[in-house]
Amino acid sequence: MNATSLSALEITNGVILFWILLGAVGLWWRDTRSLTRILFPLGALAALLLAAAGFAALGSEAQTLVLPLGLPELPFHLRLDALSTFFLILLGVASFGVSLYASGYFRHMEGKTLGLLCLEYHLFLASMALVLLADDAYLFMVAWEMMALSSYFLVTTDHAIPDIRRAGFLYLLIAHVGAIAILLAFGVMQGGNGIGAYTFDAMRAAPLTPFWASAAFLLALFGFGAKAGVLPTHVWLPEAHPAAPSPVSALMSGVMLKTAIYGILRVTFDLLPEQVWWWGVLALGLGLVTAVFGVMFAAVQGDMKRLLAYSSIENIGLLLVGIGLTLIFHVYGKAELAALALAATLYHSLNHACFKSLLFVGTGSILHATGERNMGRLGGLIHHMPWASVLMLVGVLAIAGLPPLNGFVSEWLLLQAFLLSPGLPNSYIDMLVPVAAAVIALAAALAAYVMVKFYGVIFLGQRREPALARAHDAGSMERAGMVWLALACVALGLFPVFVLGQIDLVALSLLGSQLGNASADWMFLAPVDTGRASYSPMYFLLAVAGVMGLSVLLVRRLYHGRLRRGAAWDCGFPAQTARMQDTAEGFGQPIRRIFEPFFRIEREVPGAFDTHPKYHGHSDDKLWFLLYLPLKDLTEKLSGWASLLQHGRIHLYLAYTFATLVVLLVFV
Amino acid sequence: MQTPFILQFINLLAALLLLIVFAMLAQRRILSLIKLFAWQGALLTLSTAVVAYSTAQHHLYYSAALTLALKVLLLPWLLYRLIHRLNVRWEVETLINIPATMLVGIALVIFSFNLAAPISQLAEGITRGLIGIALACVLMSLLIMLTRRKAVTQVVAFLSLENSLFFAATSATQGMPLVVEFGIALDVLVATFIFGIFFFQIRETFDSLDIMHMEKLKDD
Amino acid sequence: MMIAPEIILAIVFQLTQLLLVVLAAPLLSGWVNQCQAWLQNRSGAGVLQPYRVLHKLFRKDAVLAHNASWLFRITPYIVFGCMWLAAAIIPIIAVDLPFSRAADVIALVGVFALARMFIALAAMDIGTAFGSLGARREMLVSFLAEPALLMVLFTASMISHSTQLPRIVESLAHHQFVLYPSLAFAALAFVIVLLAENARIPVDNPNTHLELTMIHEAMILEYSARHLALIEWASSLKLFAYVSIGIALFLPHGIAEVGNWAALPLALALLLLKLILAGAGLAVLEVVSAKMRIFRAPEFLGTAFLLAVLGLLIHFLLGA
Secondary structure, three states: HHHHHHHHHHHHHHHHHHHHHHHHHHHHOOHHHHHHHHHHHHHHHHHHHHHHHHHHHHHOOOOOEEEEEEEEEEEEEEEEEEEHHHHHHHHHHHHHHHHHHHHHHHHHOHHHHHHHHHHHHHHHHHHHHHHHHHHHHHHHHHHHHHHHHHHHHHHHOOOHHHHHHHHHHHHHHHHHHHHHHHHHHHHHOOOOOOOHHHEEHHHHHOOOHHHHHOOOHHHHHHHHHHHOOOOOOHHHHHHHHHHHOOOHHHHHHHHHHHHHHHHHHHHHHOOOOOOOOOHHHHHHHHHHHHHHHHHHHHOOOHHHHHHHHHHHHHHHOOOOOOHHHHHHHHHHOHHHHHHHHHHHHHHHHHHHHHHHHHHHHHHHHHHHHOOOOOOHHOOOOHHOOHHHHHHHHHHHHHHHHOOHHHHHHHHHHHHHHHOOOOOOOOOOHHHHHHHHHHHHHHHHHHHHHHHHHHHHHHOOOOOHHHHHHHHHOOOOHHHHHHHHHHHHHHHHHHHHHHHHHHHHHHHHHHHOOOOEEEOOOOOOOEEOOOOOOOOOOHHHHHHHHHHHHHHHHHHHHHHOOOOOEEEEOOHHOOOOOHHHHHHHHHHHHHHHOOOOHHEEEEEOOOOOOOOOOOOOOOOHHHHHHHHHHHHHHHHHHHHHHHHHHHOOOOOHHHHHHHHHHHHHHHHO | OOOOOHHHHHHHHHHHHHHHHHHHOOOHHHHHHHHHHHHHHHHHHHHHHHHHHHOOHHHHHHHHHHHHHHHHHHHHHHHHHHHHHOOOOOOEEEEHHHHHHHHHHHHHHHHHHHHHHHHHHHHHHHHHHOHHHHHHHHHHHHHHHHHEOOOOHHHHHHHHHHHHHHHHHHHHHHOOOOOHHHHHHHHHHHHHHHHHHHHHHHHHHOOEEEEHHHHHHOOO | OOOOOOHHHHHHHHHHHHHHHHHHHHHHHHHHOOOOHHHOOOOOOOOHHHHHHHHHHHOOEEEEEEEHHHHHHHHHHHHHHHHHHHOOOOOOOOHHHHHHHOHHHHHHHHHHHHHHHHHHHHHHHOOOOHHHHHHHHHHHHHHHHHHHHHHHHHHHHHHOOOOOHHHHHHHHHHHOOOOOHHHHHHHHHHHHHHHOOOOOOOOOOOOOOOOOOOOOHHHOOOOHHHHEEEEEHHHHHHHHHHHHHHHHHHHOOOOOOOHHHHHHHHHHHHHHHHHHHHHHHHHHHHHHHHOHHHHHHHHHHHHHHHHHHHHHHHHHHHHO
16 A cells, blocks of 8 residues: 555646646747647646546545755655545646646637646646645745746736736735735744754644744735635725636636645645634634625626636635535534534535536637637527537536536535534624524525526527627637536536545544444435435436436327427517527626625616617626725835835935845844 | 414414514505504504413403504594595605615514524513514514605604514513503503694694605704 | 335335326415416316316427527426425435435525526526516525525524434424424515425515516526426425425424334325415415516515524523
8 A cells, every 4th residue: 555655646746747747848849739739739648647637546544755955955845645636636626627628729829828828738737736745844845835826927928908908917816815824824833943943843842822824824814815805805806807818727627726725724724733713713704705795796797707716706705605514514513514524615616627627628619619708698509519518418407506417416415414513602603693594595696696687698598799690610729628627527516425434534634533424225315314314416317317318208208299389479479689689798697786785886877869879887896896906005005104214325325225224233 | 392272372472473574664555554454453452462371361352352442443533534634645755765674674584583582581471583573573673664655654653663572562471461551552642642733733734744744844 | 135024115105296296286286276267256276276287288280499408498398396305305204315415404495596507597598588577586595595585494404413314303293392483484484485496475575477576487488398397396396495494394293203114104194284384375365466576585584584583593592
């Protein structure tokens, strides 16, 4: 066992090295054909290898490795434990599909740009893997920064467009503010033991008072939250995701956001010695607000990638709710429930990686086929893009949390965790739980609304622009990537018992408690107790399919299958134009109206006698105006004061230096 | 552990009482508000009678009868006549929209239960929920008074507040002395009459029953 | 592998209920319509009218709009299958239904959601003004009704410590009689959800094709013949399923225990009585209330949602 398990870490390292090499080769080759035909598929295969290695290593002991890289006296520490392994599998599974897709997607790109992109893309993958492997603060921060920078350059691939430059800058800014917070959190967790204590092992051992532990937790929550898009640091997501090329958006949303979730889990449950109950309440509350906010804004978007970005914010909120619940149960000694909540969180991470990547790459195909990101100019694509429409339907059903697909499983687990929760010692928290469950249910139902809008406006109905008739389906490699991701969604939905068995190992290593499947039958998912709850997606699928088949058969046998085509009825209304359908704005209008106080709405409504009536509506994020713009003004003012120091006269600068020296000497 | 049936029944009545207060919170029409108030009185009668039966305190039967006469029949009838003559059947304008008020209501329920938890642990023979529910009803009646603009609604809310207090008194502490109850009943009756007179005065002065107009009364 | 005789019996029972609900569901719709007719002083078409309508529709040639896609064509079957399944897993006569283990209450809500998603998507498929209007309104109604239903079911699950319907019914029906204040809230919320989800009067009107008011009818405007028949039948099944849920949660008394075959006839008779009463009650509710403006509906359903949450809270507070 030892020999094989050691090789898992080595394989992982090998994959990381291979990715970096691929990037370097790509920069050197600069030939679109060989880049897309050889390098990207090779990268995809490496990702598959990574997933397989992680899968083999999941049950085994944690493996460590010290690399004599980095600064002298500060070697890199690597560690592959259950938590890292789980997220590495997530990375491998999602990036295999995305890389396959990318090898088809980038086929029309110019060689020189693509060579650079290949480098950035594979560096991005490698740095994400490194973040998951890092076992000291130094390597972690290096990998984290590498991840931020490579993804920044990926976002600004089309840097000729000012909006994209702006989005990239915003992303970089928030990523760095977050990174500073993470660095500070590591500093606090060292416990003042000097530079030698930068390894995670030293942090685990450092004694922290609850005050400092809380400080570290808050800093980490802010720092990782900024990367994940937790309110109020979510503003970069809806800007950066649409700006990036679709496979990159898929990776950022599907995988990179999960590294932040990994970070929160790592710091909270592994590095900090003890947890405090209000951390859980804070995470729960933030998660609920983020989830509802995200889905509400997703409902009013007109740009399909922005819509998906807001939906990512919602899912991050759900994950944070899961973490908060885990914390609460863990602190109050409900070991089994904590394991259940953690399982729901991890399961949902995996699910989100699959279906969100699928949807994002799907928007890429639509973008290639039509050149449109605005849903108001799409429609009827189901007739022109049969593959994409079927595969996207899988993704849409999965993300809407419908059985028997994967989104439902994690939602089911999360709700079960809520249902099993009564009996917490703090009565306020006890009552918070049902209210939180209600909010989760609301967010899930709104997600279905959003997804009907997404799929319906893009794929169904009449073409809103005549040019859409020329839309073509996704290419073969694009299809392959999407098929892989869709299959992952289906498999995760149909075999939850198996997946949960693997996740249980993570829970065991992180929380010291385990969930276990109470049912002996692999068909039945039954955490805790078979009498309490059980769900069998396989039987469910069989039953629905059986009943459907039966009804088709009966109708055909007893009656007939005659069919005619005719004009649409529509209450006898004769002139049907594409403009009569709901636009994306129209479909979201009820949500905008119900939740009006939460939006900042600009509206231009025509009067009754306008000869050229024009309607224009736009919903903005209030937080941007209430929080970010004042912050920007404040920063500008402060830097204005700071610039008073700058005169350009050498004498004055020397005087500053002199004053500093004197002050320091006084203190010393 | 099985709570006795009588207690379950009182619990149910308490929950229904809370339900009615929530319904009042959500109600826009004054007429329905008064009907709800009458139902609240009926529930109160029932709960008082049940408490009287279970604790064998006969004076509680009188107070149940008093509640029936006063709060189910007389006061709603008076109020009905009042709005009929004032002609204020239109929809109540609220200061905060109704779903938001309901959310505040839920927060109040959680708050008052936690507030009442230590008190109810002192009380004997009563499930801890009752005082919490009564307190929640009181707070929510106050909330109705806070968020409505029509003077009539405010009076109904005030009466519902009194009902909630009465419920707390009968079910949690098994009733006050009869004399006190008579006194309170009389007070409420008189208060309603006075309110009625005031309504006419208010309308005479401002041509409206909107209490927002009362802002004009302050010194400038 | 040996299969125990009781498992076979249970499976037989499950299949019987499957058959029973699909045949009986239109009868319930017919009964509700007939009661409404009586209440409105009409003679009505008789309780068997839905069967005649279904038969007529099945015989006709289906007409499909020119740009209808495969999604539009499979949707009636999916919706019908989902609703059939939903109605078949709710214990109404006896509590041992083997398939209920595969889909608990959360999955039940999921089945409804799956059907709704498909029907809303199919409504947008043709690209008519009414189709997308109907889809939008349907999703608007459901985004509040679905969590409300979930909360109602949660309240019952909390009481019985299980999310499996047979367990819930078992613990509500066969243990010592207890009054649950939380269920009073849940029941009220459930009635509102039932009205909204089955396109009943305060929220929607199943008998109208008036542009401004229709929701469900706007979605299925383009369907004809067998597709329409399946959707109509699915609507009946949905109503039957909802009424069954109501009976299972709030009036489960008299249901037969596991393996108690002698109690079956009585259970069946009681069920019939409950269904008749529920149908009549639904008709009365519809006749006495007026259709709401569409933007009042979210407020109405929001009330249901809050009531359901309150019921759950009450359960936590009173422990019952």
